[in-house]
Amino acid sequence: MHKTLIVTNDFPPRPGGIQAFLHNMALRLDPDRLVVYASTWKRGREGAEATAAFDAEQPFTVVRDRTTMLLPTPRVTARATSLLREHGCSSVWFGAAAPLGLMGPALRRAGARRLVATSHGHEAGWAQLPGSRALLRRIGEGTDTITYLGEYTRSRIAAALTPDAAGRMTHLPPGVDEKTFHPDSGGAAVRAELGLSDRPVVVCVSRLVPRKGQDTLILAMPRILARVPDAVLLVVGGGPYEQDLRKLAHQVGVADAVRFTGAVPWARLPAHYGAGDVFAMPCRTRRGGLDVEGLGIVYLEASATGLPVVAGDSGGAPDAVLDGETGWVVRGGTDEAAVAGTGERVVTLLQDPELRRRMGERGRRWVEETWRWDLLAERLRTLL
Structure with missing residues (x-):
């Protein structure tokens, strides 16, 4: 056998x-x-x-x-x-x-x-x-x-x-469990727990390390709040960069608009994706290309949950986005142009419910058509 x-x-x-x-x-x-x-x-x-x-x-x-x-x-x-x-x-x-x-x-x-x-x-x-x-x-x-x-x-x-x-x-590539990550994953309950039921939420689910770009989102928050005053950034996950990110939020003056959940049990991750209106992780390549995003499965999990995504251009991250259809790819980094570009895409999505709905639905279909675990596991079985 x-x-x-x-x-x-x-x-x-x-x-x-x-x-x-x-x-x-x-x-x-x-x-x-x-x-x-x-x-x-x-x-x-x-x-x-x-x-x-x-x-x-x-x-x-x-x-x-x-x-x-x-x-x-x-x-x-x-x-x-x-x-x-x-x-x-x-x-x-x-x-x-x-x-x-x-x-x-x-x-x-x-x-x-x-x-x-x-x-x-x-x-x-x-x-x-x-x-x-x-x-x-x-x-x-x-x-x-x-x-x-x-x-x-x-x-x-x-x-x-x-x-x-x-x-x-x-x-x-890795797949997505479309039965676990879906639009009715429990996001409303998480919003209620965090007191965010009536606020536009930008969610980022990832390990907290510099490559992921949570700092870019924090730097973009003043621009976002200038046009969407009640917006909040929900940072989901733990990691060694957390204290630096908290300090940055205070330095930029947006600490009240940034919420950190810390590490979240895997079983509750789908609901935390669902708590967002927009998913954003503007990842960037570091250390001369040695620290790079391989794919970024979080973008596909967000798409399966029905969210539009804003992804960074590091490594293979753009492979997880249909640019202009399921979301947008932006230039990663903490310079003025990268921060402005990220902020602009986030604001556009927060201000346009119909665009969010259209991109979210397209992302969900794409996951079902291409990224399901059973399709990819069959490919592995053939290789073996």
Whole structure:
């Protein structure tokens, strides 16, 4: 019986978009034909208990390594090889091409017939540095296909591969659960909880790090409030940039118009999207292209919820927007032009209910037609 071994650092209960991608795909594969080899989320009793509880709920086998970060060391490679043989797996899916795909040749020698390595945003960064570029080239040669999120990541990674490996790349983006993210997801209740029932709401759902562009939104708020005086920016999520963002809101004089929710349980995220009238995350590329948005699944989750989106132009983020149809792509950054451009698009949407409705409905249809998990999981099954 054909079985697949998933080798990954990115798996719940560790939070994050890549983790959700891997888990959602895994849930749509045959659980009797699947084994997951993953790193431990975090050390300590609390982390161990959370990991054990999560693993016990899964319909497939999960094997945890003692480390919090799998690397293609001889020990980890030997463990992966042992699991491949023990469970009779004939295909391997590397949850992140770099660096785990470097184990490909060893697993091939151990009997794997299909090796699929999925790339995210960071492989595009690897492709720009000589040392990591050479390793990425080896990964391309040692696997059957490297999957990519969108045209941005494909073009950057392909440039580091041999022509043959580049020609074998396959499109495999994350999907959206359209039954979970939908226009009646409970946004009204969240608005009521936060005292925002009668105010226009710009919502941003994301980890709080500089690349995501929450600071651009805060800097744009004076312009937005000048034309939509009762508008509020709802910043959903936690992260290391939170204190800087709070301080910025005070410095700009818009602290009363910016609400921070902190980290929100996954089950409540759909309702927090639904609390907004407009979704905005003007992400930007940083560190000379090493810190870049791989795709931006949040834009598609917002579209599924029926919201128009304002996206930054970092990396593959534009792939998640039909510019002018489901929302707009703006230039990311904190300079005057980027802030003004973001503010203008947000104001236009807040002032035009019919435009919001039209873009939101188009976004919902696009997700249903193109981005459903079941469609993308079938593509993965074919690759494996």
